[in-house]
Amino acid sequence: MPEEESGDFSYADDAELVEQFVTWTTDAVDELKAIVADLDGSELKSDDKAVRIYDLTHNIKGMGGSFDFPLMTFAGGSLCAYIKNLSESKTLSIKVIDAHVKVFDVVLAHKIQGDGGEKGTALQNRLKAIISEDP
Numbered sequence: 001m002p003e004e005e006s007g008d009f010s011y012a013d014d015a016e017l018v019e020q021f022v023t024w025t026t027d028a029v030d031e032l033k034a035i036v037a038d039l040d041g042s043e044l045k046s047d048d049k050a051v052r053i054y055d056l057t058h059n060i061k062g063m064g065g066s067f068d069f070p071l072m073t074f075a076g077g078s079l080c081a082y083i084k085n086l087s088e089s090k091t092l093s094i095k096v097i098d099a100h101v102k103v104f105d106v107v108l109a110h111k112i113q114g115d116g117g118e119k120g121t122a123l124q125n126r127l128k129a130i131i132s133e134d135p
Contacts, residue, residue, distance in 0.1 A: 012068035
């Protein structure tokens with residue numbers, strides 16, 4: 001089935017578009033880092049900061065697959081799910097959010113396309129563990 005019919009279109013072979021994705025995503029991750037640095041641990045998922053984290057992360061998640069950055073999609077999906085599934089009265093975990101932002105940072109710094117092999121699996125497992133350890 002051609003890519004257009006399957007709905008799975010990739011820009012991974014277009015170096016210029018990949019570089020634009022990396023640049024845009026780096027800017028988004030820099031914004032996420034600034035938000036994380038400003039968190040005080042009292043933020044609920046309805047807080048403006050949490051909403052912005054979710055929105056930025058959702059965009060990263062959505063575009064990651066189109067540029068062959070599935071680790072970005074995984075980390076973005078993980079963080080979006082964490083925020084979405086938080087009860088209304090539970091505060092955001094700075095540790096959980098920071099861990100996801102660090103994964104974004106590592107993937108971008110090394111331009112890790114594809115699944116990342118064993119290191120990619122280790123990153124995914126570490127994120128899962130950090131979320132499961134969150135009280």
